[in-house]
Structures are given as structure tokens and as C-alpha cells.
Amino acid sequence: MIEVSNLIKQYGSHTAVNRLTLSVKPGEVLGLVGPNGAGKTTTLRCLAGIIPFTSGQVTIADVDLVTDPVAAKRALAFFPDEPRLFDYLTVRQHMTFTARIYGVVNAEPLIISLLQELEILDKADKLPGQLSRGMKQKLVIACGLLHSPKVMFFDEPLTGLDPLGIRKMKDSIMRRAQAGATVILSSHLLHLLEEVCTNVLILKKGQKIADGTLAEVSARYSAGESNVSLEEIFMRATGGVED
Amino acid sequence: MLRALLYLRITSARNQFVAFIKRLKEPKYLLGAAAAIVYLYYAVFKTVNGHLDDIQSSPLGRHVGVIPVTFSRDQFVGVAACILFVLIFFKTAWLLISPPAQPGLKFSEAEIAFLFSAPLTRKRLIHFNLLSTQFKILFSSLLLTLLFGNAGAGFSANIFKALGWWILLSSFSLYTIGSGLFIARKLQRSVKPMLYRIFAGLLLLLLMKHLVSAYLKLSSVTPTFIDPISGALFQTNLLLKAADTQFILAPFKILVAPYFSAQWVTFSSAFALALGVLTVLYIWILTQEVSFEEGSLALAQKRTEVRAAIASGKAPINASVKEKVFKDPFRLLGQGSTEVAFLWKNLISIQSWFNLRVIMILLGPTVFIVLSEYHSVGTPQDVMRMITIISTSLASITLFVGPQLLRQDLRSDLIYMDMLKTYPMKGWQIVLGEIATPVVVMSAVLFMSLIMFVISMHTHWHSIYTASSPILAGILVIPPICTLELLIPNAAVLIFPGLALSANNRRGGIEVMGQRLIFVFGQMLAVLIALLPAGIFGFAVFISAQWWASLIFFDGAAKIIGVLFGAGSLLALMVGEIAFALWWLGRRFEKFDLSKELPQGNS
Ligand SMILES: Nc1ncnc2c1ncn2[C@@H]1O[C@H](COP(=O)(O)OP(=O)(O)OP(=O)(O)O)[C@@H](O)[C@H]1O
Numbered sequence A: 001m002i003e004v005s006n007l008i009k010q011y012g013s014h015t016a017v018n019r020l021t022l023s024v025k026p027g028e029v030l031g032l033v034g035p036n037g038a039g040k041t042t043t044l045r046c047l048a049g050i051i052p053f054t055s056g057q058v059t060i061a062d063v064d065l066v067t068d069p070v071a072a073k074r075a076l077a078f079f080p081d082e083p084r085l086f087d088y089l090t091v092r093q094h095m096t097f098t099a100r101i102y103g104v105v106n107a108e109p110l111i112i113s114l115l116q117e118l119e120i121l122d123k124a125d126k127l128p129g130q131l132s133r134g135m136k137q138k139l140v141i142a143c144g145l146l147h148s149p150k151v152m153f154f155d156e157p158l159t160g161l162d163p164l165g166i167r168k169m170k171d172s173i174m175r176r177a178q179a180g181a182t183v184i185l186s187s188h189l190l191h192l193l194e195e196v197c198t199n200v201l202i203l204k205k206g207q208k209i210a211d212g213t214l215a216e217v218s219a220r221y222s223a224g225e226s227n228v229s230l231e232e233i234f235m236r237a238t239g240g241v242e243d
Numbered sequence B: 001m002l003r004a005l006l007y008l009r010i011t012s013a014r015n016q017f018v019a020f021i022k023r024l025k026e027p028k029y030l031l032g033a034a035a036a037i038v039y040l041y042y043a044v045f046k047t048v049n050g051h052l053d054d055i056q057s058s059p060l061g062r063h064v065g066v067i068p069v070t071f072s073r074d075q076f077v078g079v080a081a082c083i084l085f086v087l088i089f090f091k092t093a094w095l096l097i098s099p100p101a102q103p104g105l106k107f108s109e110a111e112i113a114f115l116f117s118a119p120l121t122r123k124r125l126i127h128f129n130l131l132s133t134q135f136k137i138l139f140s141s142l143l144l145t146l147l148f149g150n151a152g153a154g155f156s157a158n159i160f161k162a163l164g165w166w167i168l169l170s171s172f173s174l175y176t177i178g179s180g181l182f183i184a185r186k187l188q189r190s191v192k193p194m195l196y197r198i199f200a201g202l203l204l205l206l207l208m209k210h211l212v213s214a215y216l217k218l219s220s221v222t223p224t225f226i227d228p229i230s231g232a233l234f235q236t237n238l239l240l241k242a243a244d245t246q247f248i249l250a251p252f253k254i255l256v257a258p259y260f261s262a263q264w265v266t267f268s269s270a271f272a273l274a275l276g277v278l279t280v281l282y283i284w285i286l287t288q289e290v291s292f293e294e295g296s297l298a299l300a301q302k303r304t305e306v307r308a309a310i311a312s313g314k315a316p317i318n319a320s321v322k323e324k325v326f327k328d329p330f331r332l333l334g335q336g337s338t339e340v341a342f343l344w345k346n347l348i349s350i351q352s353w354f355n356l357r358v359i360m361i362l363l364g365p366t367v368f369i370v371l372s373e374y375h376s377v378g379t380p381q382d383v384m385r386m387i388t389i390i391s392t393s394l395a396s397i398t399l400f401v402g403p404q405l406l407r408q409d410l411r412s413d414l415i416y417m418d419m420l421k422t423y424p425m426k427g428w429q430i431v432l433g434e435i436a437t438p439v440v441v442m443s444a445v446l447f448m449s450l451i452m453f454v455i456s457m458h459t460h461w462h463s464i465y466t467a468s469s470p471i472l473a474g475i476l477v478i479p480p481i482c483t484l485e486l487l488i489p490n491a492a493v494l495i496f497p498g499l500a501l502s503a504n505n506r507r508g509g510i511e512v513m514g515q516r517l518i519f520v521f522g523q524m525l526a527v528l529i530a531l532l533p534a535g536i537f538g539f540a541v542f543i544s545a546q547w548w549a550s551l552i553f554f555d556g557a558a559k560i561i562g563v564l565f566g567a568g569s570l571l572a573l574m575v576g577e578i579a580f581a582l583w584w585l586g587r588r589f590e591k592f593d594l595s596k597e598l599p600q601g602n603s
């Protein structure tokens, strides 16, 4: 479960995230949407403890991120948009290393099953340089899932995956949410978000301009029409409409 | 087209400079820059009132100790030529040990992405590359002149020095590029590249063996000098006078001559000659390149590969170079202290250049030469003396440049900072884990050379007790000394990440020597400050403990007890310092705001 109140992140004098408050419960998937530069990545990086935020309060799985970062980080996993891997470690060595960092009990069979699930088991002894971008991304995901995180942050999780990969990724996220994980993800692929997310939050210039369940948000911007797509809502919310 | 490349080079240089100046707004960078300026000022102007002249009063001269005035300029030229020869020799040997995967010049990833897919001839790319190295070389020559120069020697003398450095660095860099191209091309074309490498390696080995045996034969006619430097100078000069070595060393003498010139007349002729050598090297590169381009389709293919790699969002460099898989150094279990995971990971990556094969290749020839000399020269003392020399030089190289060579710590992992930040670990744990690998490797090498040293000096130890006391002291103090040494560059990464990152990017060779040397000196200074008080205290404890123990025990045992207490108290003090440094760096790591400190790669 994720509780954020009045999160502010400033880069110098530029405010990238402005007084953001949100709450996601176990089983929920929150979709973060907004135009380029809205502050999605910044928000996710603050919540994952990668960059310190200027002010505000963040609670991850009932632990305050500022006062006990180690415990909070043990419960979370962050999946960056650009896969970053160690040059000289093979796929399997990446998994072994991550298992030790998170103190995973009986890691070996778990590693095999995760690699199998993500269909990169045959690449287990390859270096990142020999993997395609999608495979690298799968490896990052496998590493992140190894310690069964309660809270997961995905930044643009679907870019670079093939159609089948996207399908599986969505299923995987939904399945983990149903199993009790708390998820926030950002994406520009709106029609896919519609399938995965239980809630959406629209950001613009660092500010929240709408949030709630999909139905609530669309009711707000639909002006009476029914069946408005998230894309249409996005255009209306981030376009001319002032809030 | 060359214009466009020049534009790229100059704008990048200018933007780098602007970014550097902007960084100075931050107090810590300003402080750092001020310290650097004070340091340079000290290095340059402190010697103005010095009474010794030239080399003796430069910082290097002071480190080396007083050099007898009887040695002439010619002799310094000779020694310097020898040093340059040895450097070139090892460079060539290294190229044979790990030849470049593609015949080539080093380009940054962005340069590859932009330039390789652009309609440029290979020749243009070479010129671009040479131009880039020239920027670095000019800067380095300036720094080196400041470091080793002597303001008291006058303006023109320092001009000679600067141009002398420029010649030295340029020739080394040109040779590196040329020989890299040459060897890579030869290997690509030959049917049995391994055989070729072994053959070339053997030739080098024979040359080395010949020189070493010539050198050793001289030692019988050398008068004994009090200090080893004078002895080495004397012997080197005798060696230079021998006919065959004169022939080998001639080009190197030409290259070092400008540096040691004192008058305009001698300088201009020396400089002209050296420029001639540089031109030869330049033409060598160009001709190889042109024929390479005409002769093969491989390049075009490589380019399409690079293009495809870029299109699929892959880093083209990774795709072509890193494909050797290294084994786990030990079995890493899922549970246990997390620092060990970093040791494990970095021991894997360090094998990319420091592995058993390389050690064997480096040690093999040494052992071969020592053994063969044992037969030709004869006395066991000579062999032992050589082992002493080898072990002390190995130890001093490790102590002084080891921390610069072994970079598998925060310096190489700075680019993974965002990942490290998500790990559920305390800051100090990450710092400790990251420096563990170079500490282990350095300690192992130092300990090995200590044992070699003790064995080679066996006639000096009167008993097993005196012989074992240095080893005992080594076990206690080597690891903490290495830790202290490595904490410093890692602290620099956390305090000045911007500079550290740009230092990583220019992973150039000789071109960035000036900056590297400043780092080395700064590092030594810091280690000295950390070590001196503890060392004095430890020594005092050693003396007093030995004295007390000698009242009760026999001498040998007293010595061991003294060493135990002395080294033990040194150890205790250093552990205290290390703990404090780790705690402080850990906090810095936790507070580290990488969005502020590092240019963000993406999103
Ligand atoms: N390290 C940084 N230093 C200064 N400003 C930054 C930094 N990183 C991001 N910004 C600024 O913060 C704002 C938010 O950026 P952020 O990366 O969070 O956007 P985003 O919503 O993820 O965009 P995209 O959809 O393009 O990924 C932008 O205006 C960006 O210019």
C-alpha cells in the first residue's frame, strides 16, 4: 500500500512535482498519465527512494520512506523505462546477485521459474550486450520480481516489448495485483492502461488534475456522453480544459 | 566535412568548459578548484627560490632525492629514452595479449551513433579522432609542465618542457593508434592469428631477454653506489653506449631530446627531428587506414551492423566488444551479508582485464628471463637481487597506481547509481561492498610481493622470527592500508560525481596523463595524511613493546611481540579511520541526489 501526501520535488527552481497526494491500496493498479515532462518519471523515482524529494510524506507498505528507507525498499521494486544492466554479468549472474541483495530464501528454483515465465531461460548464460532490448527489459523485470515485492512501480513498462510480450506483461501485472500487490505504472499507451488499471491519475506540469477510478474520471470529463475513451479524456484533461 | 567535425569538437569542448564553470557555483566544486589551484601554484612557484636547479628542484626531483650533479643532460636523455622504450614495449605486448576487437580508434558511443552512420570516409574519422586526442594532449602537456616544471628556470625552458611533453604524449598516442590498427589488421588477415601473436610475443620476449642480460652483465663493472637511483642511472648509461642498444634506442632518444633541451638552438633542431618521427607515425596510420578501407568490405558491414544496432536501440559498443562470459568467482548464496554480493559482482567484471590468463602472460616472461639469466650470469645472488627488484617494483606500482587501475568500485558503478539507490541497504554497506573488490585484489598482490621480497632477502634475516615479522605485520596492515587508499577515489566519486563521470568517459590512455597524475598525487597526499599519525603511533608502540618484551623473552620472540603490538595498534587506528570514513560516505550516499549531481541519461 502506498500513501503519498503533498509530495514536492524541485530541480533547482523548477518544480517538477507539485503537492501531489495519492493513495493506492493493495490490489489496485494506478495508471499515471500525462504529457511528456509532466513529472511521471520524477514521481516514480521519488517514491522508489532513488531521488530525495523536497518535501512531503511517503509511506510504502506502512513504512515511512524517509525514516526507514531500507525497510521500505525491501518491500518495493522499481522498473525503469530504460533497462540498465551490468555489462559483464550474465542473465543468471544478475539474478544471483539480486537474490543476495534481497536475501531471497532458496533462490535457485525461483530464478529458473521466473526466467522460464519470461521466456529468457535459454539466454541464461548470455551477457546484456547479446540481448535485444525487449530481453533486457524482461531481465530487469525478472530481477525485480525475485523478492516478491508488495509494492511495484513501473515506468513505461510496455515500450520495447513485442505484442505477445505486452499481453503477458499486462497479465502479469494484473495477476500480481490480484494477489495483493500495490502497483503504480506510467504509460502513454492509453488503451492498454484501460485494461490494466483500476485507477488513473492525470498529471500536468507536476500537478494532479484528476484522479479516481476510470469511471469517475471519465464521468468528470465526458459531459454526459457515454463510452468516452481514456484517450479522449486525456486530450480534454491535458488540453484546453483548465482545472 | 572536416569543418563539421572540427565544429563538433570545439563546441563540445566549449560546452564542457561552460558546464565546468557552472559547476563552480556549487561551493564544494569551488573549494575543490581552489585547492587544485593552490596545489598547482605550490608545485610551480615554490621552486622559484629553490637553490637546486632544474630537475633536482622539481617536485619529482624532490621525491626521488638528491641526484648527483655529475650526471649530464645526455645521460638523462638516455634514461628517459629507456623509460619510453619500456613503455612502448609494454604497450605493444599488451596489444598482443588483448588485441582490439576491431581495427580501430576509440570513439565514444555518441560519436559512433552520429558519425559512423554518416557519409564519412574512414580517413576523415581518423582525422577527427586524432583531433580529439590532440585536445586532450595539449591540456595534459600544460598540466604536466605545471606539475614538473620549474618557474625559476625561465620562460623558454618551460616552453621547451611543454613542447617536450607534447611530443612525448603525441608520439605515444600515435604509436598506440598505429600499432593497434596494424596488429588488428594483421590478425584479421592472417589464417592463424594465435600463432601470429605467439610468434610476435616470442620476438618481444627475446628482445627483452637480450636487454636484461646486457644490463646484468654491466652490473659486474658498476661501482657500488649508495643510493639505488645513481646506480641505475650509471648502469643505464653504460647500456646505452653498447652498440646494439644504441641502435634500438635511437628513435626514442630523438623523441625525448626536446624535453631536455636548454637553448633555443639545440631545442629547435631536436624539435624538428622529433616532428619528423611524429610525421612518420602519422603517415604510417594514414596509409594503413586507406589500404584498409580499399581492401575490405568488413568495414562497411560493420557499419551496417552499427546502424542496425542503433536502430534497435542497442548500444553499438556493447554489441561488438563484450561477449566473453566470466565464471562466478565463488558460489553466492541467497542469504548472508549483502556486501559480499558486490564483491562477487565486481570480481566478475574485473576479470574483463585482470584475469589469470593476463597474470600468467605477465609473470611467465619474467620467470623465463629470471631463470635463463640464472644460467647465463650464474650466481644465485643475482637471481635473488632480481626477485627483490621485481617484488619491490610490483609493490610500489600497486601502492601508487593500483587504485587508479583497479576501478571496479563506485567509479565504474556510478552510472548504475539509480539501481543502487533502490537496494535495501544502508549507504555504508554499499560503499563497503563496492570497494571490497579492489581492496581484495590489491591486498593479494601486495601480500604476494611481500612474500617474494622476504624470500629474496633471506640472507638478511637472522632467524625465522625476524623473517616472519614483516609477513605478520603485512597481514595486519596491508588490508586496511588498501582500504584507506581506495576510500579516497570513491569518496571523490560521491563528493564530485560530475567530475568523476567525465573522467570515466574519457577513458583515454596517455592523453589524459596530466589529470591522472594530479589524481595520483592528490591521493598519495590524502593517504599520507591518514596514515602518518597512525604510523608514528604504531612505530612507537612497536619499539616500546619490543623493549618490554625483550626484558622477559629472547630477542626473536620479543621482535614478534613488538610487531604484533605495533601493527595491531596501527590496525586499530586505521580501522577507526575506516569506520568513520565509511559512516560519513554512507551518509553521503544516502543523501546523494543524482538528479542534481548527474546528467540524466534518459526521461
Ligand atoms: N535531473 C533533472 N534536472 C532538472 N530537471 C529535470 C531533471 N529530470 C527531469 N527534469 C524536468 O522535470 C520535469 C518532469 O520530468 P519527468 O522526466 O518526470 O517527465 P515525464 O512525465 O516522465 O515525461 P515523459 O513522458 O517524457 O517520460 C521536466 O520538465 C523535466 O525537464
Ligand SMILES: [Mg+2]
Pocket (backbone or CB within 6 Å): A040, A041, A042, A081, A155, B603
Ligand atoms: Mg518519463
